[in-house]
Amino acid sequence: MTEPLIQLRGFTAVDPRSGRVLLEDINLTVYPGEQVLLLGASGAGKSSLLDAIRGVIPHSVPLEVSGECLVAGSPVLATSVAELSAVVGNVPQDPHASITLPLVEDEIALTLENHGVDPLQIGQRIVELLESVGAEHLLRQRTQTLSGGWVQRVATVAALAAHPQVVLADEPTSMLDGAGVASVMQVLTELVGTSGALILVEHRLDELADGPGLPERTVVIDQGKIRADGPTRQVLVEHAQQLEADGVWTPGGCLPEFAPPAVAETEPLLSARGLTVGPVPGAQPVIANVGLDIRPGERIVVMGANGTGKTTLLLALAGLIEGEGSLVGDQPVMVFQNPEHQFLTHSVDDELRFGLLPNPATEASVHQLKTIFGLEHLGGLNPFRLSGGEKRRLSVAAGLLAAKHGEAPTVLLADEPTFGLDRAATTTVLNVLADYAETGGAVVIITHDQRLAQAWATRILTVAEGALV
Amino acid sequence: MTTLSIEHPSTLVEPGALARWNPSVKLISLFVISVALLFVWEPVRPAILWVVLVIVALTVGNVPPKWLVMAHIPFLAFGSGLFLVNVLTRPEDGVWIGAALAGRTLVIGVASILFLTSTDPVELMRSLNQNLKLPASMTFAILAGYQLLLGLPREWQTIRAAQLMRAGGARRSRSGKPKLTFTEARRLVFTVLIVTLRRSERIATSLESRGFGLHPRTVYRPIRLRPCDVILGVMVSALSIAYCWPWM
Numbered sequence: 129m130t131e132p133l134i135q136l137r138g139f140t141a142v143d144p145r146s147g148r149v150l151l152e153d154i155n156l157t158v159y160p161g162e163q164v165l166l167l168g169a170s171g172a173g174k175s176s177l178l179d180a181i182r183g184v185i186p187h188s189v190p191l192e193v194s195g196e197c198l199v200a201g202s203p204v205l206a207t208s209v210a211e212l213s214a215v216v217g218n219v220p221q222d223p224h225a226s227i228t229l230p231l232v233e234d235e236i237a238l239t240l241e242n243h244g245v246d247p248l249q250i251g252q253r254i255v256e257l258l259e260s261v262g263a264e265h266l267l268r269q270r271t272q273t274l275s276g277g278w279v280q281r282v283a284t285v286a287a288l289a290a291h292p293q294v295v296l297a298d299e300p301t302s303m304l305d306g307a308g309v310a311s312v313m314q315v316l317t318e319l320v321g322t323s324g325a326l327i328l329v330e331h332r333l334d335e336l337a338d339g340p341g342l343p344e345r346t347v348v349i350d351q352g353k354i355r356a357d358g359p360t361r362q363v364l365v366e367h368a369q370q371l372e373a374d375g376v377w378t379p380g381g382c383l384p385e386f387a388p389p390a391v392a393e394t395e396p397l398l399s400a401r402g403l404t405v406g407p408v409p410g411a412q413p414v415i416a417n418v419g420l421d422i423r424p425g426e427r428i429v430v431m432g433a434n435g436t437g438k439t440t441l442l443l444a445l446a447g448l449i450e451g452e453g454s455l456v457g458d459q460p461v462m463v464f465q466n467p468e469h470q471f472l473t474h475s476v477d478d479e480l481r482f483g484l485l486p487n488p489a490t491e492a493s494v495h496q497l498k499t500i501f502g503l504e505h506l507g508g509l510n511p512f513r514l515s516g517g518e519k520r521r522l523s524v525a526a527g528l529l530a531a532k533h534g535e536a537p538t539v540l541l542a543d544e545p546t547f548g549l550d551r552a553a554t555t556t557v558l559n560v561l562a563d564y565a566e567t568g569g570a571v572v573i574i575t576h577d578q579r580l581a582q583a584w585a586t587r588i589l590t591v592a593e594g595a596l597v
Numbered sequence: 598m599t600t601l602s603i604e605h606p607s608t609l610v611e612p613g614a615l616a617r618w619n620p621s622v623k624l625i626s627l628f629v630i631s632v633a634l635l636f637v638w639e640p641v642r643p644a645i646l647w648v649v650l651v652i653v654a655l656t657v658g659n660v661p662p663k664w665l666v667m668a669h670i671p672f673l674a675f676g677s678g679l680f681l682v683n684v685l686t687r688p689e690d691g692v693w694i695g696a697a698l699a700g701r702t703l704v705i706g707v708a709s710i711l712f713l714t715s716t717d718p719v720e721l722m723r724s725l726n727q728n729l730k731l732p733a734s735m736t737f738a739i740l741a742g743y744q745l746l747l748g749l750p751r752e753w754q755t756i757r758a759a760q761l762m763r764a765g766g767a768r769r770s771r772s773g774k775p776k777l778t779f780t781e782a783r784r785l786v787f788t789v790l791i792v793t794l795r796r797s798e799r800i801a802t803s804l805e806s807r808g809f810g811l812h813p814r815t816v817y818r819p820i821r822l823r824p825c826d827v828i829l830g831v832m833v834s835a836l837s838i839a840y841c842w843p844w845m
Contacts, residue, residue: 182806184802184806188802188805208805208810209802209805209806210805210808210809210810210811211811213805213806213807213808213811214808214811216806217806218803218806220799220803220806222799224796225796225799225800225803226799226800226803226804226807227744227800228737228740228741228744228800228803228804229719229740229744230719230744230747231719234719234817234818237817237818238737238807238809239807239808240815240817241814241815241816241817242807242808242809242810242811242814243808243811244811244812244813244814244815245815246815247815247816247817247819250815250817251817271744272744272747272748286807287803287806287807289807290807290808443758446762448758448761448762449758459765461762462759462762464755464758464759464762466755466792468788468791468792468795469755469756469759469760469788469792470756470759470760470762470763471788472760472763472764472784482763483763483764483765512791526763530763
């Protein structure tokens with residue numbers, strides 16, 4: 129029998145400050161050639177498990193650990209993160225956070241230089257890596273100018289440039305469109321081959337199932353414990369109810385039906401004509417000559433490849449950036465892509481109440497939304513201390529409250545409001561947004577999720593090269 | 598929308614002959630010139646040197662005249678301060694000494710402008726690491742910090758837009774720039790700091806996960822130290838020492 133690549137035995141990790149158990153008695157063995165899908169609701173411990181395997185727990189995040197964690201035979205406790213990186217490659221959840229250098233070429237070279245690759249081979253390796261994700265044209269581009277999807281591809285090949293045997297991928301396709309998903313998944317599986325191992329955390333399982341295929345083995349994690357481990361098909365069937373109840377994304381796990389569109393043929397809430405926005409006056413506009421009427425009841429989804437100007441379109445509709453053209457209607461409310469950017473206060477409660485009239489009606493809807501979004505136990509916490517999913521739910525809730533308690537129904541613009549959320553939270557957000565549209569408002573969201581768009585939207589707008597098509 | 602951005606001077610100037618000079622040697626030469634000038638206590642020699650360097654900047658250095666003038670503002674301000682203080686405090690030789698010190702400031706100023714406009718920061722860090730053997734952990738930390746700095750204006754703008762939206766001042770920003778109040782500025786700075794701090798933590802972890810800190814490292818694009826780099830450095834250094842030496 130071959131040696132396992134990853135072996136955890138009775139591994140437990142506890143946060144010494146809060147006493148919270150992040151991982152409990154984890155027993156997991158992964159052999160060369162295996163590909164593992166890691167499922168779990170947000171906060172279940174998926175990222176912690178990956179961190180334990182790559183040594184970030186306990187080397188960078190000081191947790192109390194017990195039990196054993198061996199990677200390629202050597203104990204993680206006695207090996208530094210850098211040393212482990214010869215075996216373990218980590219595709220980051222936030223690709224922007226891994227970019228260090230101004231040029232794409234240098235960014236990829238950095239990994240190869242760190243691992244002492246012969247300089248004469250580095251140039252060729254960089255070209256091959258970029259070609260594998262269809263990004264060879266970016267070789268001499270500046271990393272700062274790339275859009276999210278391209279940054280994700282560059283960060284992925286940069287992370288895996290040294291050909292590690294074990295690949296950990298935490299939502300490696302979160303910012304990609306359909307073609308990007310296929311190419312990144314292909315890179316991951318090719319790299320792993322028959323001698324490596326892949327552990328994948330991914331929400332977009334339908335796109336995987338339809339395209340490159342799901343990994344053969346699935347591990348379900350819940351509240352820091354492994355609940356199920358076995359062949360994917362079997363696990364999905366046997367634990368279907370539990371996964372459904374926990375709100376975990378599963379392949380074929382449908383979104384609920386949304387009420388049919390009830391678009392009123394009245395005056396539009398917001399009407400844009402000839403909207404044009406450029407980075408600097410005179411330069412090639414980011415969005416050009418956009419005309420759009422948004423009527424009460426509409427649920428609009430804005431889609432489009434990476435870097436086509438979706439966010440700029442929303443900012444322009446919100447009147448947040450200067451540009452040409454006319455914009456008629458009440459001030460829309462906008463929820464930003466990074467929730468942290470819009471936090472203004474020091475507690476969740478204050479954040480929700482911000483800018484609203486202090487009256488019983490406000491209190492009632494604050495309370496209602498807190499319950500719906502699962503924030504009721506977090507009222508006194510600082511928004512910056514929440515988990516990623518909690519932050520996003522809070523930002524959407526605050527946006528909804530601002531829109532609901534305005535003088536008149538208005539347009540709510542939300543930039544990726546379901547990003548990184550599990551199925552339960554995604555369904556909640558979509559339901560609440562649909563309710564808002566039904567009560568006389570209108571909602572415009574950006575998403576990469578085709579299935580979500582089909583299920584929810586009353587109208588899908590596709591942005592291509594700064595224009596609506 | 599006018600996008601705010603920080604640009605390094607070297608990205609805005611057409612690279613001239615000085616851009617090909619090895620960054621470490623260039624930096625050492627700049628240092629030697631600055632130290633040599635400490636021996637000069639009269640204004641004539643700095644004045645001549647300033648004229649020479651301005652000519653170099655405009656020709657070999659490719660620095661646009663408008664830029665050169667703008668970049669002079671801080672050095673002129675500092676220089677005139679030095680001049681005034683000396684005039685007021687030294688009745689006999691205040692004008693002479695003050696002019697010497699002001700001239701010294703201007704020379705160092707032009708020399709620094711020349712250095713900045715002809716040196717790509719990444720090349721400089723690579724060169725310090727490869728040619729002067731500064732530890733990679735230090736040079737890459739500076740580079741990563743520099744990348745964060747470049748991203749700051751955009752971050753600042755987005756956060757400002759997001760906070761304006763929350764505070765209900767969005768429509769105002771379309772018709773003209775809304776004023777930044779003290780409370781808003783405090784919130785803005787707080788969020789920018791937190792977001793940047795988080796990002797730098799993540800960069801550090803990600804660098805480690807990509808094997809940063811392992812030995813031996815190799816170098817993909819070596820910064821060459823050619824004989825002509827060294828000869829030019831020695832010549833410039835020797836000339837500036839000879840020029841500034843108190844012969845009399």
